[in-house]
Amino acid sequence: MFRHGFTLLFLLAAWQLGAGFGATAYYLSTPVQVADRLLEWSMSGYVWPHLLSTIECSLAGFGVAAFVGTLFALAMASSPSFARLLEPALFAAFSTPKIVIAPLLILWIGVGTLPVIALSALSSFFVIFYGSYGGLRDVSGSYIDTAAVLGAGYWTTAFQFRLPAAGPYILASLTQGLIYAFHGAILGEMTASDTGMGYLIVYSATSMDAASVLAALAVIGAVTFGLLHLLASATRALAAPLNAEALA
Amino acid sequence: MNIQASHSTGVFDVEPGRAPVLSFQGVSKSFSHENRSTPAIETINLDIARGEFVAFLGPSGCGKTTLLNLAAGLIKPDNGAVLRDGEPLRGPNTRVGYLTQSDALLPWRTVIANVTLPLEIRRIPRVERQARAMAMLERVGLGAFARHLPGQLSGGMRKRAALARTLVYDPKTLLLDEPFSALDAQARLAMQRQLRELVDELGLTVLLVTHDLNEAIALADRIVVFSKRPARVLEDIDIRHDPSILRQRRTSLDGSLHDRLWSLLENELEAGALR
Amino acid sequence: MSAIVASPSFHVSPSLRLGIGRFLLLAAVLAVWQFAPAYTLIDSLISRPTLVAERIFQWIANGLLIRESIATLSSVIFGLFFGGVAGSFLGLVAGFWRPVGAIVEPWLTGLFALPKSAFIPLFILWFGISGRQHVLFVATVVFFFFFFAMFNGARNVPASWRNLLALSGANAFQSIRILYIPASFGWLLAAMRLAIPHAFVAAISIEVIASRDGLGHLVKTSSAVLDATGTVAAVAWLVALSTTLGATSIKLAESARWNK
Ligand SMILES: Nc1ncnc2c1ncn2[C@@H]1O[C@H](COP(=O)(O)OP(=O)(O)OP(=O)(O)O)[C@@H](O)[C@H]1O
Numbered sequence: 001m002f003r004h005g006f007t008l009l010f011l012l013a014a015w016q017l018g019a020g021f022g023a024t025a026y027y028l029s030t031p032v033q034v035a036d037r038l039l040e041w042s043m044s045g046y047v048w049p050h051l052l053s054t055i056e057c058s059l060a061g062f063g064v065a066a067f068v069g070t071l072f073a074l075a076m077a078s079s080p081s082f083a084r085l086l087e088p089a090l091f092a093a094f095s096t097p098k099i100v101i102a103p104l105l106i107l108w109i110g111v112g113t114l115p116v117i118a119l120s121a122l123s124s125f126f127v128i129f130y131g132s133y134g135g136l137r138d139v140s141g142s143y144i145d146t147a148a149v150l151g152a153g154y155w156t157t158a159f160q161f162r163l164p165a166a167g168p169y170i171l172a173s174l175t176q177g178l179i180y181a182f183h184g185a186i187l188g189e190m191t192a193s194d195t196g197m198g199y200l201i202v203y204s205a206t207s208m209d210a211a212s213v214l215a216a217l218a219v220i221g222a223v224t225f226g227l228l229h230l231l232a233s234a235t236r237a238l239a240a241p242l243n244a245e246a247l248a
Numbered sequence: 249m250n251i252q253a254s255h256s257t258g259v260f261d262v263e264p265g266r267a268p269v270l271s272f273q274g275v276s277k278s279f280s281h282e283n284r285s286t287p288a289i290e291t292i293n294l295d296i297a298r299g300e301f302v303a304f305l306g307p308s309g310c311g312k313t314t315l316l317n318l319a320a321g322l323i324k325p326d327n328g329a330v331l332r333d334g335e336p337l338r339g340p341n342t343r344v345g346y347l348t349q350s351d352a353l354l355p356w357r358t359v360i361a362n363v364t365l366p367l368e369i370r371r372i373p374r375v376e377r378q379a380r381a382m383a384m385l386e387r388v389g390l391g392a393f394a395r396h397l398p399g400q401l402s403g404g405m406r407k408r409a410a411l412a413r414t415l416v417y418d419p420k421t422l423l424l425d426e427p428f429s430a431l432d433a434q435a436r437l438a439m440q441r442q443l444r445e446l447v448d449e450l451g452l453t454v455l456l457v458t459h460d461l462n463e464a465i466a467l468a469d470r471i472v473v474f475s476k477r478p479a480r481v482l483e484d485i486d487i488r489h490d491p492s493i494l495r496q497r498r499t500s501l502d503g504s505l506h507d508r509l510w511s512l513l514e515n516e517l518e519a520g521a522l523r
Numbered sequence: 524m525s526a527i528v529a530s531p532s533f534h535v536s537p538s539l540r541l542g543i544g545r546f547l548l549l550a551a552v553l554a555v556w557q558f559a560p561a562y563t564l565i566d567s568l569i570s571r572p573t574l575v576a577e578r579i580f581q582w583i584a585n586g587l588l589i590r591e592s593i594a595t596l597s598s599v600i601f602g603l604f605f606g607g608v609a610g611s612f613l614g615l616v617a618g619f620w621r622p623v624g625a626i627v628e629p630w631l632t633g634l635f636a637l638p639k640s641a642f643i644p645l646f647i648l649w650f651g652i653s654g655r656q657h658v659l660f661v662a663t664v665v666f667f668f669f670f671f672a673m674f675n676g677a678r679n680v681p682a683s684w685r686n687l688l689a690l691s692g693a694n695a696f697q698s699i700r701i702l703y704i705p706a707s708f709g710w711l712l713a714a715m716r717l718a719i720p721h722a723f724v725a726a727i728s729i730e731v732i733a734s735r736d737g738l739g740h741l742v743k744t745s746s747a748v749l750d751a752t753g754t755v756a757a758v759a760w761l762v763a764l765s766t767t768l769g770a771t772s773i774k775l776a777e778s779a780r781w782n783k
């Protein structure tokens with residue numbers, strides 16, 4: 001920890017001093033300028049609506065992806081023939097860069113929060129879907145056999161045996177999905193919106209304002225690490241009882 | 249029959265003016281795991297004279313491998329010193345051949361490429377190293393498998409390939425950690441005989457870790473018995489080497505030595521089980 | 524008699540049945556797409572399969588699609604090369620010399636967690652819009668995969684192998700050449716498998732956000748002039764290309780494994 005702080009300090013000092021030479025400060029900006037911009041943004045309240053918009057779109061996108069992703073995974077895990085039928089289509093959609101949907105969405109519904117939510121949902125859908133699907137499909141045979149012996153029907157088996165048994169996997173994929181939703185929203189804002197942190201980065205870059213670009217990246221980085229931290233502890237807290245339950 | 253078993257303090261008499269090949273002087277070593285330090289070996293004093301064939305016997309997990317690692321210079325003692333030819337050992341001991349418990353063959357190299365490895369690192373010319381490796385492979389009966397990958401060999405063949413690699417650069421001292429444990433009874437006997445011949449022919453010094461009492465009796469000039477962890481020297485028994493020993497040691501006298509070693513180890517195991 | 528005649532229809536192999544199922548699904552989707560727009564106002568928004576196919580053939584014939592594909596793929600290939608070399612080298616250094624790894628690794632792990640596309644504007648600000656800056660961005664993205672592969676590969680070299688080299692008196696360069704590089708081969712394959720699709724995503728992303736050429740650029744410009752057929756055609760081509768690339772990278776990683 002101490003060493004990392006030292007490295008950071010060293011890098012920042014090198015940047016501050018290095019940028020002082022020639023015209024590089026114009027492109028690189030300096031740590032002091034970036035810090036100043038962050039302070040200015042938070043004092044004037046300029047950054048909050050953008051950040052709020054990004055977070056709202058991320059949550060909306062995540063909600064859609066979580067719901068559709070886990071249900072779809074459950075459906076595919078419960079019925080292998082259905083899964084095999086759709087596998088190529090899903091792989092194609094998964095392989096395709098999600099960003100190409102942005103121009104299509106602009107064409108269909110115009111610029112705004114809707115394409116941002118769509119891109120956010122799409123980005124996190126595949127992480128959630130594939131993560132949950134793997135867990136749900138590999139639920140041990142003995143579980144499913146137990147369900148059959150107890151006379152459980154298709155839906156009971158899916159929701160009361162498969163879903164709880166794959167709990168930790170689904171949870172892990174959901175936590176991953178939240179980060180992807182956040183990043184997907186930013187991607188959407190960069191291409192199809194006029195608010196949000198993504199828009200702020202593009203706007204600042206177009207006006208050749210390096211300090212603002214870096215300040216916006218710093219905010220995004222802070223939120224990302226905040227999320228990672230939050231989710232790591234949430235997973236630890238939630239996974240323990242779920243694991244115990246799965247073993248019981 | 250001239251087998252004399254003597255109890256000693258652990259420090260062996262060495263010819264004056266000639267330092268032992270390896271010498272453990274008050275060596276101790278402990279490992280820490282999750283902030284708890286457990287001693288593996290405790291104040292070992294042991295001299296290995298040139299040309300001596302010493303077998304290490306002791307309960308599993310008592311610290312025999314740790315002793316060999318110390319002799320190889322792969323780990324440093326916490327206290328005391330390991331001397332090589334009278335000099336403290338600093339860093340890996342490049343003068344020994346070390347056959348470890350795991351064969352450590354590189355899976356992407358053919359058998360012969362594995363055997364030439366030590367020669368390659370010592371910058372021996374290609375032609376010479378191929379010839380030496382091939383000769384050594386023939387010697388351990390793997391000549392026909394030189395171009396195979398280690399994954400295509402049986403456990404015993406892998407052990408022999410590793411032995412060939414250990415011997416290929418003519419080390420004067422061998423550290424062998426349960427070299428024959430993966431072999432069937434017949435192959436083991438053949439390899440034991442081969443090893444003993446090789447050792448006599450080249451005048452090698454050998455430290456052999458084994459769980460096999462018969463192997464220790466059959467091969468060694470001296471048997472050191474260790475206590476359960478942390479390892480201390482329980483007994484240091486000198487049994488003079490006899491060229492026809494493989495035949496002769498099946499007699500009743502050996503039976504008594506066998507029984508004595510067996511009861512020593514049994515006591516250790518019981519002491520361990522009671523804890 | 525009738526049973527004998529009827530029996531072949533019950534012996535369709537499962538894989539053939541699956542193929543037929545997938546084909547029917549695709550045909551159904553295309554049919555709905557083809558005929559539904561005729562009765563709606565959104566005809567001009569999603570185009571039709573026949574129009575899209577026509578456009579793709581037209582673009583192939585006049586060389587546009589090939590040109591833009593080459594532009595994108597060259598960013599991918601050069602980016603993979605430079606990012607791969609730089610990442611592997613630094614990963615090896617950081618994995619081999621523990622103190623270097625201890626300083627560098629946490630920072631790279633942190634950077635890796637950030638959204639890569641958010642850095643695109645910064646790249647544009649610094650390096651402008653050109654093919655070179657595409658390569659640079661792709662290289663930056665794939666750098667991480669190769670770095671972590673080599674880093675972990677070097678870290679996970681078993682102690683028994685390291686001891687073997689140490690006892691032979693190997694120096695650092697001999698250890699790296701004889702042991703560390705071959706031992707990391709499996710990790711590099713895994714990195715390759717991840718890096719190829721990510722390189723493609725990176726190239727397309729930067730083309731959509733700001734560029735003068737490439738398939739991403741084609742999608743964006745078609746959309747900007749409200750050319751639905753063109754946009755869908757470009758996206759369809761992109762889907763085909765990225766799926767092929769994704770499947771190839773998986774095959775590559777599977778086939779080249781030396782250990783079973
Ligand atoms: N690198 C290590 N880290 C922590 N503990 C270790 C390490 N190496 C050995 N030990 C411990 O030291 C003790 C002695 O280990 P060692 O491998 O020397 O035993 P051994 O006598 O060779 O056993 P065996 O006959 O089963 O091979 C064991 O309890 C082991 O757990």
Ligand SMILES: [Mg+2]
Nearest residue numbers: 312313349425
């Ligand atoms: Mg051992």
